[in-house]
Amino acid sequence: MNFPEEFLHYVWQFRSFDYNGLQTATGESLKIINPGLLNKNAGPDFFNAKIEIGDTIWAGNVEIHLKSSDWLKHNHQINTAYENVILHVVYEHDVEIKRINNSVLPVLKLKNRISADLIKKYENLFLTLTDFPCIAQIGRVDEIIVNSFLSRTLIERFEQKTAPVTETLNELNGNWDETFYRFMARNFGFKVNALPFELFAKAVPQNIYAKHKNNPHQIEALVFGAAGFLNDHFEEEYPRKLKTEFQFLQKKYKITPVEVSMWKFMRMRPQNFPTVRLAQFAALIVKANHLFSKIMEIKNVAELRNLFENLPVNDYWKTHYHFKKVASSVNIQIGKTSVDNVLLNTVALFLFAYGKHTATQFYINRAIKLLESLPAEQNAITDKFTEAGVKIANAFASQGILQLKKQYCDEKKCLSCGIGIKILKQA
Known part of the structure; x- marks a missing residue:
């Protein structure tokens, strides 16, 4: 198991696992109606999910861990914010978990349901020692996908750069x-x-x-x-x-x-x-x-x-x-x-x-x-992306590239990156 919890977030969010004949750890039939919305703040990992266990439909939150015992390590058993968790999704199920009210928390075990090929793809991204994780694959990603995500990173960059402007303006x-x-x-x-x-x-x-x-x-x-x-x-x-x-x-x-x-x-x-x-x-x-x-x-x-x-x-x-x-x-x-x-x-x-x-x-x-x-900036970072096959047409794109490198590539946040997600989905 050479991947972080965020990889399981990706797997759950995009249903990138074998979901035929799903069952809980206790053998009850399980159907995913809606995986919910990814939560990047404090609290359960996915909000407003809907699942069917046996003959009952449940609506609530989903928490994801590498192991069931991580629930205890993170002290969720004493945190009321996790009382509305309807499903515990884990890679390995190593211990039974109970809520504060002593009811048993349903568990979905993903081990043996995630393809070895997908895990290998992620490891190739995450464990790479190159300048940026997808240096060997990004040139094959549709230009529309790349430009779409660069639009997002450009806005992120300028919103961050706006903070010191606002600070001085207030001063x-x-x-x-x-x-x-x-x-x-x-x-x-x-x-x-x-x-x-x-x-x-x-x-x-x-x-x-x-x-x-x-x-x-x-x-x-x-x-x-x-x-x-x-x-x-x-x-x-x-x-x-x-x-x-x-x-x-x-x-x-x-x-x-x-x-x-x-x-x-x-x-x-x-x-x-x-x-x-x-x-x-x-x-x-x-x-x-x-x-x-x-x-x-x-x-x-x-x-x-x-x-x-x-x-x-x-x-x-x-x-x-x-x-x-x-x-x-x-x-x-x-x-x-x-x-x-x-x-x-x-x-x-x-x-x-x-x-x-x-x-x-x-x-x-x-x-x-x-x-x-404005023309695209030329520096060591943009040169690497250009060599990898990315077309950087103007300063809008080059600023997006700089943000992509700093906030996603350097931080290994491939699973939060639209380009990284596309690469994992590619056959």
Whole structure:
């Protein structure tokens, strides 16, 4: 018996066993009218089942265990939540079980009723040491089945990612613009500099930039000053002016800069240096302050993308990756891949989160449409699924794949996965 209890849940739910001539452990005839509904919370495993034992029809709950004695190990004999169990389904029947009222609990033993082939299929999935359990079989699963389950995992992923958005929104008293601004800043830092970008955004709330929206120089001073990059001595005119401007603004708004040591430069392409990202972020604020409000109004994906393209980045950064470090030529615009990353991880997320928060399906649909229009992400995980024969057409599918891998494959939850269930059912 090399399988967990969840395997028996699958067997019972889909009646994947020989149910001809069923009998209880005491020899009474047994007929399954309805196996019930799988319960993933506390309590019996299946609710609202209906069975016929002898000449009597019973309606109630079903509990499933590998062995009858597991009932006692789990202390169900003293838990009134299990008093309405009408059938105990087990693989091995090793002890008679009685309810609290001392009545004997009917038992269905599944040993010798589950095909060896089905058990082998499950073991091949569950015991595999490959990157994901069904790596050898998923390419043969109907594309409709795969895409259908990826739709589910995509929604699961975005619902999970909505939780920190809601937390920050509550912290900011329902201010969507400021919440979006903080998450956008974090996104600009990618994984390496996400934290200092987030702290920098907290140091200078968005409403301060709004007061200087017609003065790009002051916005740049606020950005680089709050990020901690203007504490040095400079020879060049541009950083000297930024420093002078920030010294005034810092006192006016009581800004506490981020420790400059928090920013990471090592093992990064110069194009991704935080100084370049900050210059682009400042230009984005200059181009479109209160971004969330604008994004809510824009329905066209091309227009959304245009918000992050052709930014008015200061010409100083055409020849610098860092203050005091001259470069021959620098591409100061955000690359297409980075724009896609922002649209995926911030814009689509916030459209989804806003739709969920306000119970407005329109914005959820916009988020999904945006994901469908973005190219699929390419990384070690998506590459493995592609090699296994899965077609990943867009970001909607690649996000679904990432959730599938994390929440199902890594956790060996093949029996909760629509793809895994289909593989077990295949002849």
